[in-house]
Amino acid sequence: MTRPQASGDLPELSPTPSRARLWWEISIVLALGLGQSAVYAIVQLAYRLTDEIPIADQVAKLNPSRSDREIFDLIYQVLAIGFSLVPVLLVCFLLWQSRRPHLGRLGLDGTRTGRDIGRGILLVLAIGVPGIGLYLAGRALGMTVAIDPAGIDAYWWTVPVLLLAAARAALQEEFVLLGYLFTRLKQLGWGPWSIIIGTSVLRASYHLYQGYPAFFGNLAMGLLFGWLYQRSGRLMPFLVAHFLIDAAAFVGYPWAAAMWPDLFGLRG
Numbered sequence: 543m544t545r546p547q548a549s550g551d552l553p554e555l556s557p558t559p560s561r562a563r564l565w566w567e568i569s570i571v572l573a574l575g576l577g578q579s580a581v582y583a584i585v586q587l588a589y590r591l592t593d594e595i596p597i598a599d600q601v602a603k604l605n606p607s608r609s610d611r612e613i614f615d616l617i618y619q620v621l622a623i624g625f626s627l628v629p630v631l632l633v634c635f636l637l638w639q640s641r642r643p644h645l646g647r648l649g650l651d652g653t654r655t656g657r658d659i660g661r662g663i664l665l666v667l668a669i670g671v672p673g674i675g676l677y678l679a680g681r682a683l684g685m686t687v688a689i690d691p692a693g694i695d696a697y698w699w700t701v702p703v704l705l706l707a708a709a710r711a712a713l714q715e716e717f718v719l720l721g722y723l724f725t726r727l728k729q730l731g732w733g734p735w736s737i738i739i740g741t742s743v744l745r746a747s748y749h750l751y752q753g754y755p756a757f758f759g760n761l762a763m764g765l766l767f768g769w770l771y772q773r774s775g776r777l778m779p780f781l782v783a784h785f786l787i788d789a790a791a792f793v794g795y796p797w798a799a800a801m802w803p804d805l806f807g808l809r810g
Contacts, residue, residue, distance in 0.1 A: 565730075568723070568726055571632060571636075574629045575626070575628075579748040580744060580748040580750075583749065584747065584750055587750045597685065597753055598684035600687045600688065601688045602687045602690065603690045605619075605694055605703075606694070608622070612697055615694070615695070619707075623706050634717070636722070637725060647775075648777040650778065659778070659782050661779035662781070663783070665766075665779060666786045666787055666790075669783065672762075676759040677755070677756075677759070680753055680754075683755075686753035686756065687752055689752060691792045692704060704789070705793070708788035708789040711784065711785075712784035713781065715745065717781075719741045720741070720777055724768075727741075737772070739765070745760050745764035767780050
């Protein structure tokens with residue numbers, strides 16, 4: 543007998559939707575966020591490669607100002623971050639279980655929190671340092687654009703908004719790529735390595751606007767994250783690692799670029 547729906551519970555969808563429904567669902571989720579970003583990144587790379595300005599002399603701003611008026615810049619920044627989290631809410635809705643823990647299939651069960659955070663910090667060391675080296679190598683070879691992770695003018699709220707942007711990126715990418723796609727592709731009968739490789743290629747593709755080295759760097763990151771997630775089934779370490787990497791980049795990179803402008807490519 544089906545358990546009565548408790549008041550306040552989200553409705554739990556059928557655990558065995560048809561293959562066609564699953565593919566439509568995946569397409570819609572990706573079109574709302576990361577898939578859309580991948581298409582734009584590919585087009586943007588083509589634009590950069592065919593531009594008169596060499597790709598090494600181009601700049602990509604990750605968090606640009608959205609208005610020349612401070613209060614509206616803040617409003618637009620917060621709105622953009624909020625609306626970009628809609629795919630995360632959709633994924634949580636689709637994977638929600640009426641019984642507790644509601645997102646237990648992602649390992650988000652409130653247990654082993656300290657261990658998960660510790661593993662996330664270790665992942666930062668494994669991913670962050672090689673990532674900086676790959677970026678600098680790409681710059682030296684003239685294959686990577688200069689990345690400006692901040693872009694926002696300096697206001698009292700700049701750092702909090704950049705930290706929110708880092709949290710947005712971590713939530714959007716890891717919930718969709720690891721949590722959602724691993725679950726749905728497994729239901730479609732994909733094997734572990736097919737899922738790991740497929741999600742890694744998607745992760746790499748929406749970074750193509752930075753140049754080819756960014757593709758291969760994020761491909762390696764995706765393969766490592768995917769392999770570890772396949773083994774652990776716990777999403778929290780990857781949320782922590784992604785947030786810390788992006789937070790360091792968004793907040794700390796402008797300082798490093800100001801100290802060594804020729805190395806990082808952001809000349810006044």
